Amino acid sequence: MNFIGEHLLPGQLGHFFLLLSLVASIGATVSYFLSVQKGAFYNNAGNALKGTGSLSVNTAWRKLARIFFITEAISVFAVFVTLFYIISNHLFEYKYAWQHSSLSLEMKYLLSCFWEGQEGSFLLWSIWHCVLGLVIIWREKEWEGPVMTVISFAQFCLATMLLGISFFGLKSGSNPFILLRNSGVLDNAPVFYGADGMMRQDYLSLIKDGNDLNPLLQNYWMVIHPPVLFLGFASTIVPFAFAIGGLWTKRFTEWTKAALPWALFSAGILGLGIMMGAAWAYESLNFGGYWAWDPVENASLVPWMVLVAGVHTLLIYRHTGNALRTTNLFFILSFLLVLYSTYLTRSGDLQETSVHAFTGEGITKWHLRGLLLIFLLPSFVLFFKRYKHIPFIAKEEEGSSREFWMFIGSLVLFLSAIVIIAMTSVPVFNKIAGLFTGNDKTFKAFAVGEDAAFAYNRIQIFVAIIIGSLTAIGMYLKYKTTGKPFFKKMIIPAIIGLVAGGLVLAFGNIDYREHGIGYLGAIWLALLASVYSLIANGSYIFTGQKGVLKKAGGAIAHVGFAMMLTGILISSSKKEVISHNTTGIFLNFGEGSKEKPGENLTLIKGVPTKMGEFTVTYDKDSAHPKKPLWYYRLKFEKDGKESFSLAPNAFVNYKGNEGLMANPDAKHYLTHDIFTYITSLPDPSKANEDTTSFKSREVAIGDTVFYSKGFAVLEDVSSIKNIPGVEFGANDSASVATIKVISKTSSIFTIKPTVINLKGTVFAQPDTVLQESLVMQLQKVDGKKITLGVKESDAIMQYVTLKAYKFPFINLLWLGTLIMVLGFMISMAWRIQGNRKKTSGKEKGVKMAGVQEKAFEV
Structure with missing residues (x-):
């Protein structure tokens, strides 16, 4: 059957390139594997190393492997271009385009649509593998064979995630080019089917728009954060592949020189990607910060x-x-943990504990488990098989040596990571335990606790103390042994660091007592350690490295890390709620909400309201022309000297979600941020729909009228003859009532409704207490008999309820991130330069030896 309006060619091309990438990745894996097993090893000059195998066999297999891998890379990029074409042209006949985009979506967010779904994110991962692989082919001639065998095999595994075919009844992945009519989405919609039960040929005419992008992802950070984070994920395979290559070829030590720059690059990029995610959370999520120990955050950390x-x-x-054995283990585990984290966040097992974990749609659990096991089992078998052959030094390190304390710091980081991933995996542990206990009521499920953040923090705060202290002294220690000059060099940075830390504690008012004095003391110690580390490493750049920045990458990275740690401790422990309720309007956020009414301030449109040191006015609002998205402009003023506006926004009842989805906004100062987000508002689409009618009450002066939130007292009614814009005749009149309104919260308001009798027609001008959603109307005055109209309606009040924080010194966190990443990159560049010099020296030695040998023969 031909369906009207379908564009089938892009999907057909996409299918072809998916299959081509799968076949090419198999070919590259096999060819590179055989080049290692049967061929010789090359050095970076392109010369074969003696005694390692047949040069001709190696050359043949390596050339074939390169052809396969380049073909695979071209295919992956072609798949990317094809899928992006489908999304950007809104070809809703394809499920992926319909599910993740819409006609109203801004152009800048089309890339976010690409990696919102699992298929697109796996494809992004594969793209970075291609880029890294091409660089390795270009730069790493000596280790190209073993490293590219691992990367090519990983590419094959990722390709299976995008096939969407079944093996023996088990589905393999999800194809991004599946048509909407074949996906099952339309099966329960009879409108798309004719009387004969067949899909209508014109079904596309009934699809007016797509499902749209998740509102939380409609942020510029989600355009740039995922590519960087996935580059970090993808790059962890390179140190892993070098370690595996060294174990595989029994060249246990040679791989380390080439692997170090790649490991530094991976650590820098992955760290940047993680903190870009924190910046996105800070600007897009309304949990009031940049880190919540969510499983998706932990999966990358x-x-x-x-x-x-x-x-x-x-x-x-x-x-x-x-520490060569430990290095092998850590590099193997870092990549395996990326795969395990992929399983955790994509299998659906954490759906109840993470607000933004994938649901598992399209990717089966067995496939994700298989992806993990197919790397885990061979790598561990190889590691333990070669373990005894990995060189090690039996002599224990000196307690005063740099390597001893570096190893202690590395071990602390590793154990901290194990604790975090174990706590994150609690839902998985419970499911496994449930398989063996069945319905046994004696089994009690593990739980992190109601306050999950504190459960993590109370452990990690001690990790911060240790790591902060070790990074402070580590750069001053010498390898193998440290002499007395160490103490002379350390004494001035130690004094300055401790004094600076003491001043921060003395005048910074770090008084976080929510979890007791013991936890507060740990925060103080961690802050002292982080400030000390910042001073000590900054000093080392000039004393230890003489200000030569290209040699000081390690110290620079430590400075950045210390700034990050200091920013985290101060901004988290000194985070201050400034939106305390002063209006008497307390909203019920409902069961399950973490919002406290007393920490949320309701602003009435146009009414200046005091909020801490600011006066805030809900100035105006605007609506997105094509979707239920509203923008609110909040005007902040301080002492008449400073003013600025923030523009948080909110999606109301969007995509089937009850309530709202809010995007915060922040004012950035050098020393702090003012951070605010919307927590409640009336449905703007119903703001002008007021179907409530007035209820008439006959009263006399001094009488009381009750309403649901309080009562009102009629104090006076007086006649007036002068109303601006109204020309009275001899028989015309007007009366104004003075009414005092007292709410249940003891707030007092005065309103003055008016009734005008003009040329025989009665006009009633009501007055409103916006805070109480109360409207009162003076309907009739007949001597002492007075008729009031009373109406309560939410539709008449335009308000927003917001929560606002003051984050002190949060810029230290963001600046520290950039400096830390810069330190990693400087170290990487310095190591690459050093490797080039060593290689160049060896090549010169080989050439000189060749000249001497020829001269001897002559």
Whole structure:
């Protein structure tokens, strides 16, 4: 059957390139594997190493492998271009375009549509593998074979995630080019089917728009954050592949020189991606911060911590020959933890504990488990099989040596990561335990606790103390042994650091007592350690490295980390709610809400309201022309000297969600941020729909009229003859009532409704108490008999309820992130330069030896 309006060619091309990428990745894997098993190893100059195999066999297989991999890379990029074409042209006959985009979506968010779904995110991961693989082919001639075998095999595994076909009844992944009519989405919609039960040929004419992008992802951070984060995820395979390559080829030490720059790059990029995610959360999520220990956040943090631990143990090995076994283990685990985190966040097992974990749609659990096991089992078998052959030094390190304390720091990072991933995996542990206990009521499920953030923080605060202290002294220690000059160099930074930390504690008012004095003391110690680390590492750049920045990458990264840690501690422990309720309007946020009415301020449109040191006015609002998105402009004024506006927005009852989905806004100062988001508002689409009628009450002066939130007293009624814009005749009249309104919260308001008798026609001008949703109307005055109209209606009140925080010194966190990443990149560049010099020196030595040998023959 031909369906009207369908564009089938893009999907057909996409299917072709998906299959081509799968076949090419298999070919590259096999060819690179055989080049290692049967061929020779090359150095970076392109020359074969003696005694490692057949040069001709290696050359043949490696050339074939390159052809396969380049074909695979071209295919993956073609799939990307094809899918983006489908999304950007709103070809809703394809499920992926319909499910993740809409006609009203801004152009800048079309890329966000691409990686909102699981298929697109796996494809993004695959794209970065292609880029990294091409760089390795270009730069790493010596280790191209073993490293590219691993990467090519990973590409094959990712390709299976995008096939969407079944093996023995088990579905493999989800195809992004499946047509909407074949996806099952329309099966329960009879309108798309004719009387014969067949799909209507013109079904596309009934699809007016797509499902749209998740409102929380309609933020510029979601255009740039996922590509960086997935580059970080993808790059962890390179240190892993070097470690596997060294174990596989029994070249247990040679791989470390080439792997170190890649490990530094991966740690820097993954760290940047994580903190970009924190910045997105800060600007887009309404949990009031940048980190919530959500499983998706932990899934990226844990591999990074293990990878950073591996970088430090590799540095230990490069300088002393120690910790090579540990380095192998850490690099293997860092990649495996990326795969395990992928399983956790995409299997649907964490759906109840994470607000933004994937649901598992389209990707079956067995496939994700298989992806993890197919790397975990061979790598561990290889590691333990070769374990005894990995060189190690039996002599224990000196307690005063740099490598000893670096190893302690690496071990602390590793153990911290294990604790975090174990706590994150509690739902998985419970499901596994449930398989063995069945309906046994004696089994009590594990739980992190109601206050999940504190459950993590009370452990990690001690990790912060240890790591902060070790990074402070580590750069001043010497490898193998440290002499007395260490103490002379450390004494001035120690004094300055401790004094600076003491001043922060003395005048910073760090008084976070919510979890007791013991936890507060731990915060103080961590803050002292982080400030000390900041001063000590900053000093080392000039004393230890003489201000030569290209050599000081490690110290620069430590400075950035110390700034991050300081910013986290101050901004979190000094975070202050400034939106305390002063209006007497307390809203019920409903059961399950974490919002406290006393910490949420309701603003009536146009009414200036005091909020801490600011006067805030709900100035105006506007609506998105095509979707239920409203923008609110809030005007902040301070002492008549400063004013600024914030523009938080909210989606109301959007995509079937009850309530609202709010995007915050913040004012950035050098020393703090003012951060605010909407917590409640009337449905703007119904703001002008007032179907409530007035109820008439006959009263006399001094009488009381009750309403649901309080009562009103009629104090006076007086006649007036002068109303601006109204010309009275001899028989015309007007009366104004003075009414005092007293609410249940003891707030007092005065209103003055008016009734005008003009040329025989009666006009009633009501007055409103917006805060109480109360309207009162003077309907009739007949001597002492007075008729009032009373009406209560939410439709007459335009308000927003907001929550606002003051985050002190949060810029230290963001600036520290950039400096830390810069330190990683400087270290990477310095190591690459050093490797080039060593390679160049060896090549010159080879050439000189060749000249001497030829001269001898002559």
